[in-house]
Amino acid sequence: MAACSVVRGEDAFKKVFKFYKRKSPPPDFSDVTDFSKGLPSDKIVPAVLDLSAVSDSEAARAGLQPVKSWRAFGLQGYPGFIFISNPFLRGSQPFWIRQCLKTYPQKPNVCNLDMHMSPSDTQDIWGQSVHGLSSSPSGKREPKTLLERLRWVTLGYHYNWDTKTYSANHHTPLPADLHLLSVQITAACGFPGFSAQAGILNYYRHDSSLGIHVDESELDHSRPLLSFSFGQSAIFLLGGVRREDPPHCYDSTLGGVLSEEDRLLCTRYIQSSRLNVTVRQVLGPGQRFPETPSSPQKTDASQAGGGTRTDKPTEKGGGGVVAVTLLRLQRHDTYPAVNQRQ
Numbered sequence: 589m590a591a592c593s594v595v596r597g598e599d600a601f602k603k604v605f606k607f608y609k610r611k612s613p614p615p616d617f618s619d620v621t622d623f624s625k626g627l628p629s630d631k632i633v634p635a636v637l638d639l640s641a642v643s644d645s646e647a648a649r650a651g652l653q654p655v656k657s658w659r660a661f662g663l664q665g666y667p668g669f670i671f672i673s674n675p676f677l678r679g680s681q682p683f684w685i686r687q688c689l690k691t692y693p694q695k696p697n698v699c700n701l702d703m704h705m706s707p708s709d710t711q712d713i714w715g716q717s718v719h720g721l722s723s724s725p726s727g728k729r730e731p732k733t734l735l736e737r738l739r740w741v742t743l744g745y746h747y748n749w750d751t752k753t754y755s756a757n758h759h760t761p762l763p764a765d766l767h768l769l770s771v772q773i774t775a776a777c778g779f780p781g782f783s784a785q786a787g788i789l790n791y792y793r794h795d796s797s798l799g800i801h802v803d804e805s806e807l808d809h810s811r812p813l814l815s816f817s818f819g820q821s822a823i824f825l826l827g828g829v830r831r832e833d834p835p836h837c838y839d840s841t842l843g844g845v846l847s848e849e850d851r852l853l854c855t856r857y858i859q860s861s862r863l864n865v866t867v868r869q870v871l872g873p874g875q876r877f878p879e880t881p882s883s884p885q886k887t888d889a890s891q892a893g894g895g896t897r898t899d900k901p902t903e904k905g906g907g908g909v910v911a912v913t914l915l916r917l918q919r920h921d922t923y924p925a926v927n928q929r930q
């Protein structure tokens with residue numbers, strides 16, 4: 589059975605989600621859109637980029653190829669969705685992977701391990717994991733390193749998973765390099781003036797996934813949401829406006845100067861993992877947070893239509909993609925696996 593085309597109706601999302609999570613027998617992936625195959629396709633359309641918005645030197649400063657070389661696609665029936673297949677300059681993917689593993693998990697940023705460990709114990713997740721990651725497997729079951737237990741990191745306005753809100757009083761500076769990268773990509777996609785204010789990093793192992801949800805906690809929904817993926821590929825289910833809309837399934841994958849040790853450890857980590865960085869503008873120009881946080885916004889599968897992303901074994905690792913979504917209600921993404929965000 590090819591999942592995407594046959595499932596309709598109220599539980600379309602859940603059914604497709606389960607379908608791609610199945611381990612045995614493995615699901616049929618023939619319905620999944622593979623952007624690496626590009627055009628011609630009945631579903632994939634070329635995306636129009638603003639070639640004059642970012643000069644070649646500005647792009648290079650952010651580790652990006654000239655915009656005219658980007659392979660950018662849209663999807664028939666999903667206005668506001670742009671998929672860019674590896675716009676990175678050679679060598680810059682390892683840089684971003686290292687930032688996600690070594691730099692961004694550092695304080696003052698917040699991560700899942702902080703929920704049950706003291707700040708001093710989570711200060712140097714990379715340093716504490718290097719030994720475990722670099723040693724060859726002994727055959728014995730080794731305790732997991734902190735890096736292997738890392739599930740999420742928040743940046744900028746730190747997302748509160750309980751209230752599903754951002755707030756003025758939980759904010760630290762968003763890394764300047766990620767801000768620059770996001771500003772250049774959004775400008776090329778036709779969104780000048782984007783301000784990267786919050787980031788959520790997800791760390792996926794082979795068995796992990798993210799629940800079906802809609803991203804709507806940001807207060808200004810006219811601003812795009814950026815999603816960078818590095819490492820192993822995954823199935824991404826992109827929902828429609830309504831819960832009963834069948835999702836569209838696509839394959840998502842994404843590549844400074846790194847020391848040999850960093851390069852080796854990042855390569856080893858990414859061979860069995862996938863990293864995703866979403867960058868969001870939370871407030872519009874002149875906008876402020878309400879005095880009392882508004883009601884929870886990030887809805888889950890039981891409340892709204894959603895998308896799903898499932899881990900899909902792949903031969904290749906370290907491919908790179910960027911997805912830019914402009915219409916909030918049409919972006920629902922997920923991974924099928926449990927407890928990703930605990």
Ligand SMILES: O=C(O)CCC(=O)C(=O)O
Binds near residue numbers: 790798815817
């Ligand atoms: O990992 C992904 O591709 C999706 C991440 C996501 O949906 C989120 O952080 O809200």
